[in-house]
Amino acid sequence: MQDIIDRFISYVTIDTESNPDSETTPSTEKQWDLANKLVEELKTIGMQDVTIDDKAYIMATLPSNVEHEVPVIGFISHFDTSPDFCGANVKPQIIKDYDGKDIVLNAEKNIVLSPSYFKDLLQYKGQTLITTDGTTLLGADDKAGITEIVTAMEFLINNPEIKHGKIRIGFTPDEEIGRGAHHFDVEKFGAQWAYTMDGSQVGELEYENFNAAGAKITFKGKSVHPGYAKGKMINSMLIANDFINELPSGETPEETKGYEGFFHVHHFNGSIEETVVELIIRDHNSKKFEKRKEKIQKIASKINKKFSKQFGEDIVIAEIKDQYYNMKEKVLPVKYIVAIAEKAMKELNIKPIIKPIRGGTDGSQLSYKGLPCPNIFAGGHNFHGKYEYVPVESMQKAVEVIVKIAELTALPHFGLEAPKKEK
The missing domain is CATH 3.30.70.360 (Alpha-Beta Plaits)
Structure with missing residues (x-):
């Protein structure tokens, strides 16, 4: 898991806060710092067709390693962080073997992350948590998603025995201010469907939003x-x-x-x-x-x-x-793409939590642009504030889900029950 920790920290320590008052794309110049780093990293791990356009939209390809025809699928995350709370000078803290007690984020300011208030913490007893130092947000929304996608792609490259079709990945700016999909070129992306890795706790799988x-x-x-x-x-x-x-x-x-x-x-x-x-x-x-x-x-x-x-x-x-609008209308006609993600989780002993998003996601706008795009957990909690944290084990499970979806998509009927023939 150390590779996930190192990669995630290398992303969150780069300030990428977006600005709703700006009319440029990306809305802040500093988003380019992480965008350019990601481009070089994708090339280094062996991704192909790595591109970045003049608005900082990143796309890359993992070619198919099977001879039969497989639908092109995608995985998408955003690299900006919310302007709701400070995203500069993030100083992550690593809490190993969490004991289920209060976590002092900042003793000087008496900022405490407590399970008495944030009860979800108790789910992660014994795990490794990454928290803030109480003065900034963490940026797990959505740098956890980016970490997971890059790590999954690297794993597939290094393990060619895992069969998969062509996979496209995309990283966007300005999602936090509602513009993440505004300049996303769906035709250039070329996927039949995709998944945003932008949910919260392990198991979340969402295809409905506000x-x-x-x-x-x-x-x-x-x-x-x-x-x-x-x-x-x-x-x-x-x-x-x-x-x-x-x-x-x-x-x-x-x-x-x-x-x-x-x-x-x-x-x-x-x-x-x-x-x-x-x-x-x-x-x-x-x-x-x-x-x-x-x-x-x-x-x-x-x-x-x-x-x-x-x-x-x-x-x-x-x-x-x-x-934006409820993506349900665009996903229901191809609901098997949700079933694939659900099956992937079940095969990994992850209980799917299928529920509506009380918010929006790039996937909503992308679905209406012709790219059906359900949302999958990225693992973080308490987004957009000083109490944000992410369990490393949750990020690892998200990596495994991405790999499993890629694997299932290359199987006949995507590993799902074959449709019944009419008599």
């Missing part, structure tokens, strides 16, 4: 001296607050789970004259998703009607943009 939209709501106001404001002042911040209070109660991220959708207010910036509220809208069900967007417009219309005479024009401007 439909997603972002909303920017601008509230106008009128500033008047507060001593003479009666009937004249319009405080845009208070109107914004009224708007938020009109959203359905109990439908926030912290109060929902499973297939339940939500409205999530994540930015509020205001003054008397103007306030801007930003929120995201999420739902697995497409009809409910549309109703949520309609709800935003209805609240805006209600407030506009209330202030129409006093303000003279719309006082609330709601801008809503769709971000």
Whole structure:
């Protein structure tokens, strides 16, 4: 496992934080540092057709080693890290033979990773964990996925007795800001289907995700001296607050789970004259998703009607943009690609955890671009913050799943039960 540890640490110690305010691709110049390193590493381990384009999208090929025809499959991960928390100067800590007790990430700042709060930790007693030092995120999302793909490809190259078809791999920038698949050339990639290695705990296998939209709501106001404001002042911040209070109660991220959708207010910036509220809208069900967007417009219309005479024009401007859609619609027609991953896990004594993603993934956008793309675990926990960690054994199991999927895909009927012939 030391090779996995060394490779992973060599990736996470390179700062690749993306920036949603940038209009370039990649959104930060520093993402090139890891991208260029990956290109050289892929060449070194023996991958072929290694390319990187002017937007830092990396692709490479592991040629087939069988004579019969096998579908081209792919594995994809992203190398940027979330701007939600600091990704610079990552100092990973290795906890060998974890004893199930509190892990002091940073004694000086009293930052503790505790199983009393993060109960998933207890699953990994006796294993090797890689954690942060409490001052940054770790970057297992998704450098664990990249580690696993590169390690699996190296293993297949060094073990040619394992038979497989042609495999394409792809590494993308800017997934954390929703742009990871925007410039991904599906035709150039040339796979019939692919898997993103971007899930969390061991066994996760996902082919459903949220439909997603972002909303920017601008509230106008009128500033008047507060001593003479009666009937004249319009405080845009208070109107914004009224708007938020009109959203359905109990439908926030912290109060929902499973297939339940939500409205999530994540930015509020205001003054008397103007306030801007930003929120995201999420739902697995497409009809409910549309109703949520309609709800935003209805609240805006209600407030506009209330202030129409006093303000003279719309006082609330709601801008809503769709971000991505539920990949289920594109995966169901080829659901055998999920069954292959499920079989791979079962053959490795990994219990598949098939559940909806309460978020998005490159696979969602790629599925709608013509590349069906379920999501497989990469092993990390507590992404986007100082409590992030990854068990090394989980990364090793992900490597084994990639290898097994490659092996199964080269078998008749992909190792699945042969379809029954019609009588």
